[in-house]
Amino acid sequence: MLVVMKNDANEEQVQAVIEEIKKMGYRGVPMPGAQRTAVCIIGNKGPVEAMQLLAMEGVKEAIPVTKPYKLVSRETHPDSSIISVGDVKIGAGEPVVMAGPCAVESEEQALTIAGLVKEHGAKVFRGGAFKPRTSPYSFQGLGEKGLKILQKVRQETGLLVVTEATDNENLTVVEKYADIIQIGTRNMQNYSLLRLAGQVSKPILLKRGFAATIDEWLMAAEYIMSEGNNRVILCERGIRTFSDNTRNTLDLSAIPSIKEASHLPIIVDPSHAAGRRDYVIPLSKGAIAIGADGLLVEVHHDPSHALSDGIQSLYPQQFEELMGEIERLKQYL
Ligand code: PEP
Numbered sequence: 001m002l003v004v005m006k007n008d009a010n011e012e013q014v015q016a017v018i019e020e021i022k023k024m025g026y027r028g029v030p031m032p033g034a035q036r037t038a039v040c041i042i043g044n045k046g047p048v049e050a051m052q053l054l055a056m057e058g059v060k061e062a063i064p065v066t067k068p069y070k071l072v073s074r075e076t077h078p079d080s081s082i083i084s085v086g087d088v089k090i091g092a093g094e095p096v097v098m099a100g101p102c103a104v105e106s107e108e109q110a111l112t113i114a115g116l117v118k119e120h121g122a123k124v125f126r127g128g129a130f131k132p133r134t135s136p137y138s139f140q141g142l143g144e145k146g147l148k149i150l151q152k153v154r155q156e157t158g159l160l161v162v163t164e165a166t167d168n169e170n171l172t173v174v175e176k177y178a179d180i181i182q183i184g185t186r187n188m189q190n191y192s193l194l195r196l197a198g199q200v201s202k203p204i205l206l207k208r209g210f211a212a213t214i215d216e217w218l219m220a221a222e223y224i225m226s227e228g229n230n231r232v233i234l235c236e237r238g239i240r241t242f243s244d245n246t247r248n249t250l251d252l253s254a255i256p257s258i259k260e261a262s263h264l265p266i267i268v269d270p271s272h273a274a275g276r277r278d279y280v281i282p283l284s285k286g287a288i289a290i291g292a293d294g295l296l297v298e299v300h301h302d303p304s305h306a307l308s309d310g311i312q313s314l315y316p317q318q319f320e321e322l323m324g325e326i327e328r329l330k331q332y333l
């Protein structure tokens, strides 16, 4: 249920509604909009009796929310959300490109790649310090040492950094160093991690589970938002299908589906979707052309010696080409 306040409702009236909802045994979450504030009722198991709320000062109407997710839903928040991180705005119309290696391997590697991607227009540097690897024998990341390298990248280049927290334990240290905290595909339904991610001070980049439906993905985002963190960015990174010509199958239809169902911004990771670098530019162009709010792309200056995902990492000159293509597409957006 969404309690929509009148245009001229004041803060006390909004608070009174939140108090009344609390007395009813639920939680009221204020959702300020361009025209008016709405209060979303969460915690109810079935329909809510709205009579007493409708009688309150400043209340315009009460609208039932039909979707199982509420805070992430466009029904409760018709305007698209813009997530501000430093001076970067995600979801504001200009595609935001996040680029860098799969994993932080050394200071020299990270600074070299960061310089290259910055030169060509990336706004955020990506690189894993804690790596979720399918095999326990693969490179697992540099851990906190990698986070310190990311801090240095931020200091030296001014780029923001996005990096993954893989479990409840490393979330705290990742929060200390990252500008955006990534939750990877394997953790999309790790509900205790999602709840903790809802309590941190940094925005969350929530990747789609490789076998998750759009509704399951949005419910995962709801876990984060229900704990109070409104800054959630969704990332489509390919799902598992019978098709084996690519590592995963990029579901571009997720972009209009998410735009319809939710106010949250959505970016696309073509690298983990394709698993091969020659498909990254065309998939990126497709994603931007149909409305993605940005890209998360793997780039390496020496992919044949990368410690992870070298075969899907763009060469620097391919990244330059990609940025040129995006620049050309912008006139049609
Ligand atoms: C990554 O972006 O580093 C990563 C591990 O991606 P995913 O969770 O999508 O596999």
Ligand code: MN
Pocket (backbone or CB within 6 Å): 102, 103, 272, 298, 308, 309
């Ligand atoms: Mn990778």
